[in-house]
Amino acid sequence: MADNQKYINELLQKLAILSRKQEEFRREILNLKQEILDLKNAEDQAKQIATSDSKNLSQVQPLESRPQNISESKEEKKPAPLSTPQPKSVLNPISKPKEKSNWEKFVGENLISKIGVIILIIGVAIGGKYSIENDLISPLTRIILGYCTGIALIAIGMKLKRKYENFSAVLVSGAMTILYFITFLAYSLYDLIPQLFAFALMVLFTIFTVFAAIQYNRQVIAHIGLVGAYAVPFLLSDGSGRVAILFSYVTIINIGILILSFKKYWKSLYYSSFLLTWLIYFSWYAVKYETSIHFALAFTFLFVFFIIFYLIFLLYKLNRKEKFGTTDVLLQLANAFIFYGIGCSILSDHEVGKELLGLFTIGNALIHFVVSVMIYRLKLADRNLFYFVSGLVLVFISIAFPVQLDGNWVTLLWATEAVLLFWIGRTQRVPIYEKLAYPVIALTFFSLLQDWWRYYAEYSYDNTEIITTPIFNISVLTSLLCAASFGYILFLHRNDSYPFQWLKYKTWYQLISLWISAMFLFVVYMTFFLEIIDYYETLAFDKQDFMGVWLINYTLAFLSIISFLNIAKFKNMIFGYINIALNLFALLMFLTSGLYLLSELRNVYLDPSLLESGEASSFYIGIRYISLVFCAILLWTLYTYARQRFLKTSLIVLIDVVLQISIIWILSSELIHWLDMAGYTSSDKLGLSILWGIYSLFLIVMGFWKKIKHMRVMAFILFGITLVKLFLYDIAHLNTISKTIVFVSLGILLLIISFLYNKYKHIITDEVKD
Numbered sequence: 001m002a003d004n005q006k007y008i009n010e011l012l013q014k015l016a017i018l019s020r021k022q023e024e025f026r027r028e029i030l031n032l033k034q035e036i037l038d039l040k041n042a043e044d045q046a047k048q049i050a051t052s053d054s055k056n057l058s059q060v061q062p063l064e065s066r067p068q069n070i071s072e073s074k075e076e077k078k079p080a081p082l083s084t085p086q087p088k089s090v091l092n093p094i095s096k097p098k099e100k101s102n103w104e105k106f107v108g109e110n111l112i113s114k115i116g117v118i119i120l121i122i123g124v125a126i127g128g129k130y131s132i133e134n135d136l137i138s139p140l141t142r143i144i145l146g147y148c149t150g151i152a153l154i155a156i157g158m159k160l161k162r163k164y165e166n167f168s169a170v171l172v173s174g175a176m177t178i179l180y181f182i183t184f185l186a187y188s189l190y191d192l193i194p195q196l197f198a199f200a201l202m203v204l205f206t207i208f209t210v211f212a213a214i215q216y217n218r219q220v221i222a223h224i225g226l227v228g229a230y231a232v233p234f235l236l237s238d239g240s241g242r243v244a245i246l247f248s249y250v251t252i253i254n255i256g257i258l259i260l261s262f263k264k265y266w267k268s269l270y271y272s273s274f275l276l277t278w279l280i281y282f283s284w285y286a287v288k289y290e291t292s293i294h295f296a297l298a299f300t301f302l303f304v305f306f307i308i309f310y311l312i313f314l315l316y317k318l319n320r321k322e323k324f325g326t327t328d329v330l331l332q333l334a335n336a337f338i339f340y341g342i343g344c345s346i347l348s349d350h351e352v353g354k355e356l357l358g359l360f361t362i363g364n365a366l367i368h369f370v371v372s373v374m375i376y377r378l379k380l381a382d383r384n385l386f387y388f389v390s391g392l393v394l395v396f397i398s399i400a401f402p403v404q405l406d407g408n409w410v411t412l413l414w415a416t417e418a419v420l421l422f423w424i425g426r427t428q429r430v431p432i433y434e435k436l437a438y439p440v441i442a443l444t445f446f447s448l449l450q451d452w453w454r455y456y457a458e459y460s461y462d463n464t465e466i467i468t469t470p471i472f473n474i475s476v477l478t479s480l481l482c483a484a485s486f487g488y489i490l491f492l493h494r495n496d497s498y499p500f501q502w503l504k505y506k507t508w509y510q511l512i513s514l515w516i517s518a519m520f521l522f523v524v525y526m527t528f529f530l531e532i533i534d535y536y537e538t539l540a541f542d543k544q545d546f547m548g549v550w551l552i553n554y555t556l557a558f559l560s561i562i563s564f565l566n567i568a569k570f571k572n573m574i575f576g577y578i579n580i581a582l583n584l585f586a587l588l589m590f591l592t593s594g595l596y597l598l599s600e601l602r603n604v605y606l607d608p609s610l611l612e613s614g615e616a617s618s619f620y621i622g623i624r625y626i627s628l629v630f631c632a633i634l635l636w637t638l639y640t641y642a643r644q645r646f647l648k649t650s651l652i653v654l655i656d657v658v659l660q661i662s663i664i665w666i667l668s669s670e671l672i673h674w675l676d677m678a679g680y681t682s683s684d685k686l687g688l689s690i691l692w693g694i695y696s697l698f699l700i701v702m703g704f705w706k707k708i709k710h711m712r713v714m715a716f717i718l719f720g721i722t723l724v725k726l727f728l729y730d731i732a733h734l735n736t737i738s739k740t741i742v743f744v745s746l747g748i749l750l751l752i753i754s755f756l757y758n759k760y761k762h763i764i765t766d767e768v769k770d
Contacts, residue, residue: 139190146182150175165216173221176209188245195245202249206256219266243284243294247301250277254308258315270312274331277305278338285342291349298346306339314371317385329388329432336392340364340399358403365396384432391436394421398440402447408478411447415485418444422489426498434501438512441489445519448482451475456530470535479527486520510574517575525558545597545604549623552594555586556630563637571646580651583638587662590631595669598624602673624673628666635659653710660714664695686738689730692722693749700753704760719753722746 137145157171180202187198213221257273260266281302289298313332340361347353347360372389398417402410418440425434455475492498493513500509532554536547563579566572604611605620641647642655671687680687696719703712723746730742 140192143182143186143190143192146178146185150178150182153178161216166218169212169216169218169221172212172216173209173218176205176212176221179205184249188242199248199252202252206252210256210259213260214263217264219264219269243288244297246280246284247297247304250280251301251304251308254305254312258308258312267316270309270316271331274309274335277309281305282338282342285345289346291346295346295350295353299343302339302342302346306335309335310367310371332388332392336364336368340396358400361396361400361403365393365400368392368396383430387430387432391421391432395436395440398443408451408474411444411451411478412481414440414444414447415482419485419488422492426492426501429501431501437489441486441516441519444482444485445523448479448523451478452526452530456534470531476527476531479523483520483523483527486516486523490516490520514574514578521562525555528554545600546623548597549594549601549627552586552590552597553627553630556590556627556634559583559586560630560633560637563634563641567637567640567644571644573646573648576641576644576647577649580638580641580655583634583641584658587631587634587638587658590627590634591662591665594627594631595666598627599669599673602676606676631662631666635662656708656710657714660699660711664692664718667691667695686730686742689722689726689742690745692718692725693746696722697749697752700756704756715753719750 153171153175157168157175159168160171161168183193183198183201183205186192187195193201209221213219254273254277257269260269285298288294310332313328313335317328343360344357347357368389372386372393375386375389394417398414418437421433421437421440424430425432425437452475490513493500493516502508529551532547532550536543536550559579559582563583566575566579601620601623605616605618608616638655639659642651668688668691671691675687696715699711699715699718703709703715726742726746
């Protein structure tokens, strides 16, 4: 059975490799198809240029130099042998004029013509403005002259199409802009033509512009004729505020671009129309929108624009089978969230609409769901497009949670969705799903923070009469489920069976590991940290010292557990360094705040009058040794950490120094504690000096026994501090007997230390030689 399982695993690995190769082949085929298409387009343009060049050369070239027959022309086209290079007199006249001719061709046939049309339009606009301001021409005459100008340009352009196609295309595009301009002017400003007739004309102009763009195969016609028409309403606006006319006009232009998307692959046209349409809409919404007047109109055209651009995007992708890229993701996210963001804003300002925000969000998800089903059922595009649209469905469902629901349910649903997205993305190797999972993970975390604030700050503290159940409450349940989701995501991320899909970005892999690990540990830690605070906040005020001690004890225990797990199982170097830093910080908190709070509890035990209840139990003293046990465990983990091989930097000396400082600090605190319990008032003078001297001797002995130099150095430093304390502090406050005891004790200790150095000086010599 074991052999069969091994063979099955090998077959599965081979199958995965073949699947990846198949995907690579498919992408290469799509890229080759696109490259062939680009080359064909370039070849067509080159043929047109070659045709025009040959016509020019035929007019200049002498009759004698032309080829007499086909065979002669073929021979002339053959490259000369390497052994008989052509003379410079033959090459130079051909190469230099050709470069000059191409440059002149670009300027003369393309650039100048476009500049000319733009200048012509500006000139007509300036002249028309002047005639209007001075009332030189009646409105009807202005409109007729405008139509005549546009039609004349079209006629000239069409006549010149056969010989001067580029110039003809520029003329036609300029003419279409003028016709749009004049029609809008005739209806909106002068009321010379009825609304239905005006829109019929615009539809005809749009159809003709689309037809001309396809026939000429020139984006310039579409850009100048369609996108250029966006500026017309703003150039001619009289402030009448007829926004329905404006948006209908823009819709007609966008429908023309939608029709073009069936035939041509002009992305720049789509980008331009997308930007200008939403800019026009947002500018109007920000300045002119009024809920009581424009609610239905604003929502209708918002939906129309969104659907048009959605369809244009899909047609581009489906017609060309183009690979789904980052730009496409950003563009469609912009389209979807512009629609959703403005839609929510419109609904929020409406009395009934604000109750429909959840339904509107679900409606967005439903639109993308229908599109994803169509793509999947009909197999219209590559799977990345399907996964992206499906991802939008999940995104809007996620947004619907906080819109329609409240509190912890939102967090739980987001946590579930984050796990689902990450699981699909990593195990099924769908990158877009994994990318969508990361913002949902962040949303889950921040939603949980909000839940904590609402539960512990606003709910518990502001409602002191309400007693919450410790541990068994909705906040702890939500926190643990979120922690479980983060833990499972971290497990998948670190699992070798599901490798990171962007292996070349190893730094990102480490950052994601640290980010998710940090959130997981933070949530687990804060879940019970907040519960401890909440529990003691409901008790009497004189229990606050206990709360502080238990918070520190909990922190020490938590860090000790994760230290043990990393040492025994994970052996992660980066997390090890972070863990050690946190352990040192927690140790510092215990040695300062923790021991201080324990001393306060001792004082309360010795003087029960400090309590409101007037009674202190033995636990005021017993909790001290519970805390010392937690501290001892943390010190042990630090000692073990320093000797782990997966940490590349040696921390043995640093940790040993920290351990010895911690031990002497705790022993000093313990000495003061028991001297206070015994009623001795000068515990910080006589007793501490003798203790420090004895511990210095202990460090000297350990330093010689274990041959550890830094321990002996620490002993000298501690003894030096003891002597400074003795002469600057103790002498001034001790009586004669106490001074005698201290001086004699320290003198004996110094003699013993000196004797040890003389007896074991060979150890120091050996260390120096080593």
